[in-house]
Amino acid sequence: MKMLVNVSCPIEPFNSMVKNGTAGEVIGRVVDEIKPESIYFSELEGHRAAIMVVDVPDASHIPSIAEPWFLYFEAICEFRIAMTMEDLMKSNLAEQAQKWQEVEMH
Template sequence: MRTLLKVSCEVIASNNALKSGKLPEIVKSTMDKLKPEASYFFTDGGRRTCLMIFDLKEPSEIPGIAEPFFQELNAEVIFQPVMNAEDLQKGLSKLNS
């Protein structure tokens, strides 16, 4: 299922992780694992934040994805099913069936 992952990192924890080299390791490891179709990095509410769109094959993957962000970056982690335009069109076409 196409899923949006939003990670918003606590500032002090992510500062420490950046200094120790853990922040780039966690991001690279996550990107290598998920192979996102898109990823974006920005600030949101003054916190380091990233969005990744990826294929979540099964819910049991969630802990392995989220825990490094929780444990190392004191992050807020959100998983949200999403659609692209093609998915939306397919779904809307079923409404009139």
């Protein structure tokens, strides 16, 4: 399943890694290991951040995505399931609407 992963890195230890020249190398190793479909670097709430699209076969793979960010950067990682249009069409929204209309709350 596809997931959006938001990674937010606090100022430290990232600043120290930038100053000693290791930040780029470590990010490169982490990204090479995770192999995201895409990754964008930005900011989240004023912190350095990465936003990745990853394909996760099952939930047991989540630690292999999060741990490098946790261990090297003390980052915060947020995972969100992402559906493609095809996934959404398979969900049969009309059937869901019918099912839940029958149980109207008063």
